Amino acid sequence: MTKPKVAICWLGGCGGCDEAVVDINEVLLRVAAAVDLVLWPVALDYKYESVKAMKKDEIVLSVVNGHVRNSEQQEIAELLREKSQLVLAFGACACLGGTPGLANLATKQDIFDWVYRDAPTVVNPNGHYPQAVSRVNGKELTLPELHGRVYALDDVIDVDYYLPGCPPPAYSIMYALSAVLENKLPPKGSTLAPHRALCDSCKRNQSKPDRMSIREIKRIHEVEADPDACFLTQGIICLGPATRDGCGEACMNINMPCRGCFGPVEGVEDGGAKFISTMASILDAESNEEVAGIIDQFIDPVGYLYRFSLPAAMLQKRRARNRVDTKEV
Numbered sequence: 001m002t003k004p005k006v007a008i009c010w011l012g013g014c015g016g017c018d019e020a021v022v023d024i025n026e027v028l029l030r031v032a033a034a035v036d037l038v039l040w041p042v043a044l045d046y047k048y049e050s051v052k053a054m055k056k057d058e059i060v061l062s063v064v065n066g067h068v069r070n071s072e073q074q075e076i077a078e079l080l081r082e083k084s085q086l087v088l089a090f091g092a093c094a095c096l097g098g099t100p101g102l103a104n105l106a107t108k109q110d111i112f113d114w115v116y117r118d119a120p121t122v123v124n125p126n127g128h129y130p131q132a133v134s135r136v137n138g139k140e141l142t143l144p145e146l147h148g149r150v151y152a153l154d155d156v157i158d159v160d161y162y163l164p165g166c167p168p169p170a171y172s173i174m175y176a177l178s179a180v181l182e183n184k185l186p187p188k189g190s191t192l193a194p195h196r197a198l199c200d201s202c203k204r205n206q207s208k209p210d211r212m213s214i215r216e217i218k219r220i221h222e223v224e225a226d227p228d229a230c231f232l233t234q235g236i237i238c239l240g241p242a243t244r245d246g247c248g249e250a251c252m253n254i255n256m257p258c259r260g261c262f263g264p265v266e267g268v269e270d271g272g273a274k275f276i277s278t279m280a281s282i283l284d285a286e287s288n289e290e291v292a293g294i295i296d297q298f299i300d301p302v303g304y305l306y307r308f309s310l311p312a313a314m315l316q317k318r319r320a321r322n323r324v325d326t327k328e329v
C-alpha cells in the first residue's frame with residue numbers, strides 16, 4: 001500500500017517546533033511507519049530538488065513551522081503549497097508571526113544598521129552590509145533577500161489548518177497528525193485547538209471574585225505571586241481571557257502568567273485589542289487621571305499583548321498597508 005507523503009519544514013524560527021515533533025517520543029516511530037516522510041531538513045538529508053520534481057499535490061500534508069522573513073523562506077513555502085494537498089501552519093511563528101514578529105517594530109534598515117554597524121560588538125571597518133548578489137573571484141554568490149517585515153505563513157500562501165503554541169504541545173501534535181491520517185479533519189481554516197479561552201479551563205479561575213477590579217499593575221518579577229490565585233486579581237497581566245485554550249497550562253503550572261502563544265480565542269481577530277477591552281472592564285479608577293496612572297504601570301504593552309502575534313494583528317496590517325515594503329509579498 002502506498003503511504004501518504006508528509007513533509008515537515010522549518011522556515012524562520014528557533015527550532016523549538018521541530019524539537020516539539022521529536023517530543024511526541026515513541027509515537028514518532030508509529031508516524032514514521034505510517035507515512036512516507038519526503039522532507040524534514042532538520043532531521044534527515046532530503047533535497048528541495050526532490051520536492052521540486054514531485055507532481056502537484058503529491059504530498060498529502062506539509063507541516064510548516066516558522067515565519068516568513070526572506071525570499072528563500074517564501075520560495076520554500078510556495079513550493080510546499082504547490083506540491084501539497086494540505087498545509088498545516090505549525091506553531092505561533094507560522095500561525096501568527098511569533099516572537100520574531102516583534103522585529104516589525106523596527107524597519108529593515110534599522111535592523112541592518114544595528115546588526116552590521118551600531119551594536120557595540122560589531123567590527124565592520126568597511127561598512128559592509130549583506131548583499132543579495134555579490135561577485136567574488138569572478139563568481140556570483142547569492143543570499144536570500146530580507147523582506148521588509150516578518151509575515152505569518154498565511155500572508156504568503158493559502159493555509160489549510162493551524163496548530164498554535166510556542167511550540168505546540170505533544171498531545172496537540174498527535175491529535176493533528178491522527179486527524180490527518182484518519183481523515184477526520186474539521187473544516188478548512190480551522191485551528192486545531194479548543195474554541196474557548198484559557199480562563200475557561202484554568203484552575204485559578206475559581207479564585208476570581210464575582211466583581212474583579214484592579215487598582216495597580218505589577219510585573220511578575222516584582223512580587224511573589226500566589227500560586228493558586230488568578231494572576232489578574234493579583235494585578236499581574238495574564239492574557240488568559242483573550243487567549244485560546246489548549247496549551248496544557250505549562251506556564252500556569254510554574255506560576256507564570258499567560259503570554260498568549262496560542263493566539264486569540266475563536267472569533268477574535270486581534271487578541272491584544274480584546275485584552276485591552278478586558279482591562280478596561282476591570283480597572284478600578286474614578287477619573288481619567290487615575291486610569292492613566294494605572295495604565296502607565298503597564299510596561300511594554302506591545303511586547304505583552306502582541307508577543308506572539310504582531311504580524312497578524314489588525315494594527316500591524318493597517319500600518320503595513322501604508323508602507324512600500326508590503327509590495328514584496
Ligand code: SF4
Pocket residue numbers: 012013014015016017065066090091092093094098099165166167
Ligand atoms: S513557535 Fe516558538 S518554538 Fe516554534 S519556531 Fe517559533 S519561537 Fe520557536
Ligand code: SF4
Pocket residue numbers: 198199202203204205229230231232233238239240241257258
Ligand atoms: S486570567 Fe490567567 S490566571 Fe486568571 S483565570 Fe484566566 S488564565 Fe487563569
